[in-house]
Amino acid sequence: MLNYAVRRILGAIPTLFIIITLTFFLIRLAPGGPFDQEQTLPPEIEANLKAAYHLDKPMLVQYGYYLSNLARGDFGPSFKFKDFTVTQLIWQGFPVSMRLGLTAMLVALFVGIPLGSYAALRQNSRVDYSVMTVAMVGVAIPNFVVAPLLSLIFGIYLGWLPVAGWNDGALSHLILPVTALSLPYIAYIARLTRGSMIEVLGTNYVRTARAKGLPERTVITRHAFKAALLPVVSFLGPATARIISGSLVIEQIFGLPGIGRYFVQGALNRDYTLVMGVVIFYATLIILFNLVVDLVYAWLDPRVQYE
Amino acid sequence: MSSSLLTIEGLQVRFETADGEVSAVNGMDLDIGQGERIAVVGESGSGKSQAFLACLGLLARNGSAHGQVRWQDLNLLELSQQKLNTIRGRHIGMVFQDPMTALTPHLKVGRQLNEVLEIHRGQTGTLARQRCLEVLDQVRMPDPDKRLDQYPHELSGGMRQRVMIAMALLCEPKVLIADEPTTALDVTIQAEILALFKDLVEQQSMALVLITHDLGVVAGLCERAAVMYAGRVVEAGSVADLFTAPAHPYTAGLIGSTPKLKQAYGEPMPTIPGQPPNLSNLPVGCAFRPRCRYGIERCAERPKFKPLADGQGAACHRAGEWGGGA
C-alpha cells in the first residue's frame, strides 16, 4: 500500500508540472499586469519594480527563474502584499481555512450520511420527501444568501453568536461559518447517500442477506452500508480539497483570515506569484485527497486492486 | 402423500410499475410435502422466482403478495419481519440463480457463512468454523479452509454457487428452494452442481424445490413437477406421468421444445408458437388460449385445476381430452 501511495505521488509530478506550466503562461497572457492599477507609478519606478521581479525579461527566461526557485521550495514574493512571500501568505491563511473546512466537512458527513440513509430506508414516505425537499433547497440556495442570513439572525438579532472574526478558532466563532459552509454539503451528501443506499438495498446480495434471516439492522450495517458509502467517498476527495482551500464568500462575510480570498484577489490583481502559489497548493491538495480516496475505496471494496 | 410442509394457496404477486400493474403470480396453488423433491418448471417470466421470493418476504419494494403460504400453522405472508427471520435461513434455505452477484463483495466468505450460524444457533468461533468447513466439504468445495478467508471475487462462479448452497444448508433446513441454481454456470459446472443436488437430496431428508426453465435437469432429481404458466400452476403430477402423458397442452409444448427429452421419450412434439402473455394485461379465461391449438369456446372461462388420475392434475378445460394426457 505504501508502495502504491509513493508511486501515485511520483506519478502526479508530471500532472503538476503541466498545471504549473499552463498557469504560468495563461496568467501572463491575460491582459494587464501586476502594476497596472497603480497609475501614479512613475515610469522609472515601474521599470525598477519590473526588473526586480524579472518581469522585464522574456517569458521563457521568467519561466526558467520560476521553476528553479520552485525546485528550492520558493514560491517567490507576492507582487501585491509587498512585505510577504507567497509561502508566508499561504501558511498564515491555510490553518484557518483548513480548520473551518475540515470541521464543516465532518459536520456534513455526520449529518448528511444518517439523513440520507434514513430517507432511503423510509423511501417515498413523508420523512423521505421532507428530507429530500430540504436537501434540494440546501443545494440550491447559495452561500452568499445563507451566510448573511445566519449572521443577521444569530449574530445581530438574537445576539447569541459573534458576527465575525476568528479569535483563534474559538468554538463560538466557528459555529456560524461552519454551518453556512456545511449546509450545501449536508444536502448533497444526504442525496448521494440516499440514492446509493436505495440502489444497494435492491441488490442480489442484500436479498441473500435477508434470505438468511438476518435482522434488517444487520443487513443494513453489515451488508449494505459500506457499498452505499462508495459514491460519498468518491465525492469526498475533490470536495475536501476544495473546502479546505477556503471559501471567499464565507471568509469575507465572517471576516476570517483564510486563504479563500487569495484565489480571487490574486487573479484580479494579476499577482502572478500568488496565483501560481495557490494553484499549485490547490492542485497538490486535490492529488493528495484523490489518493486518500482511492486508498479508502480499496478498503471498502476488496475488488479494487492497487495496480 | 407425505404430510405437507409448505402449502401455497391462491398466491398472488403484483408489482406496481410506471406502466401500470404487473401480475406476476395469479392464484398459484402448490403443496410441498416433507422430504419431497419437486420441480417448478415454466418459461422464463412465468412467475416461478417471484412466487418463492414472495414466500420468504423477499420481493422487490414495488411488489406485494396476497394469499396464503402456510408453514406449520402460520401464514408466512402475514408474519412480521422478526418472525419470518426465525424461519428463513434456518428452516427454509434459498439458493439464487446468479452466484456472481448473490454474495456481498466486501465480506469474506467465512463471515457470510458463519453469520447464519451466529444468528440461528448462537454458534461462533471455532465451533462455527468447524460447521462451515463441514458443509463446504459437503458441497465439494475445493480447499474449504482457504475459501473462508477469501472474498467472493476471488472465487469462480461454480465455487460461489457452492458457497450459496452451503449457506442454505448450514442450519439443516427442512426445505431448500433452488432457483435455477445452474443456469448461470458453465455446462461442465452445471453437471457437477446437479450431481451435488442429487447426492444431497439422497443423503438428507429435506424437501427440495428446484425451480428451472430446463426440463432436462428435472428427471432424475425430482419425483414431482409443477408447470407454471402466467403465474399459475397449470399442471402438476409425477415427473414420469407429466413427461410421458402431459395433460395440459402447454406442458406438451414445453416437453416438445426440450431436445434432450425428445430423445428420451421418442414422440416428436410441436414447439410452442407465440409469445408468453403480457402480465399487465392477461387474457380473460385460459391464459394459454392465444397460443393453444386446442382452444374451444369454453376456454374463455378461467379453467379450474382438475385432479386426474395418480395425483396428476391440470388447469385446462380439455385436460386429457385434446389428444395428449392421462
Ligand SMILES: Nc1ncnc2c1ncn2[C@@H]1O[C@H](COP(=O)(O)OP(=O)(O)O)[C@@H](O)[C@H]1O
Ligand atoms: N420488481 C419488479 N417490477 C416489475 N415486474 C417484475 C419485478 N420483478 C419481476 N417482475 C416481473 O414478474 C414476472 C415474473 O418474473 P419471475 O418470477 O422472475 O419469472 P421466472 O419464472 O422467469 O422466474 C416477469 O415478467 C418479471 O418481469
Ligand code: SF4
Ligand atoms: S383451457 Fe383451452 S385454451 Fe387453455 S390450454 Fe386448455 S384447451 Fe388450451
Ligand SMILES: [Mg+2]
Ligand atoms: Mg426466475
